[in-house]
């Protein structure tokens with residue numbers, strides 16, 4: 001795998017987990033899910049993996065989120081010792097499930113601006129705040145931008161309204177532009193037709209320049225939101 005798509009840039013000892021999380025996110029996107037992948041681990045050992053399996057067009061359950069599916073395959077006694085890796089910052093549904101199950105730690109690749117405020121709000125709640133998992137992320141960079149791009153493309157393909165992307169429009173316009181370009185020019189959906197099961201490194205290489213530009217926006221957005229104490 002060339003350096004431009006090398007996850008070891010994030011953390012060498014975690015690269016095997018992140019590659020599987022990316023595999024799941026990509027598989028989810030190809031299957032018209034939301035393009036998010038997750039893994040539950042203990043001591044670096046992967047116990048379960050899953051991708052988002054929500055496809056409104058097929059009437060599949062709206063609750064088939066990657067993190068919830070990864071937890072669902074485990075006995076509840078394990079929940080309190082797992083570290084959950086996910087390609088996208090947990091949404092409120094998943095954050096609720098992770099908190100309910102007392103998962104101690106979540107590591108996420110890309111931030112989801114729409115849901116970022118939820119963790120801070122929940123953490124400040126009396127008693128309940130002690131159960132909220134510690135969050136580590138985002139990872140940013142080219143691959144981080146790709147992890148945000150996949151669900152963004154999926155959401156737009158599924159017809160989500162433009163209001164959902166107000167923050168992206170203001171804070172990371174180049175990522176939103178790239179998502180629209182991907183859809184108009186079939187830059188990602190082409191892999192659905194070409195049995196591109198393990199082709200996410202190829203997709204990252206294809207979009208490298210645009211992803212690097214989008215990563216700059218994402219990193220600037222991160223600094224802005226931290227300065228405003230929204231994160």
Ligand SMILES: [Zn+2]
Pocket residue numbers: 065066067090091092093094095
């Ligand atoms: Zn979720």
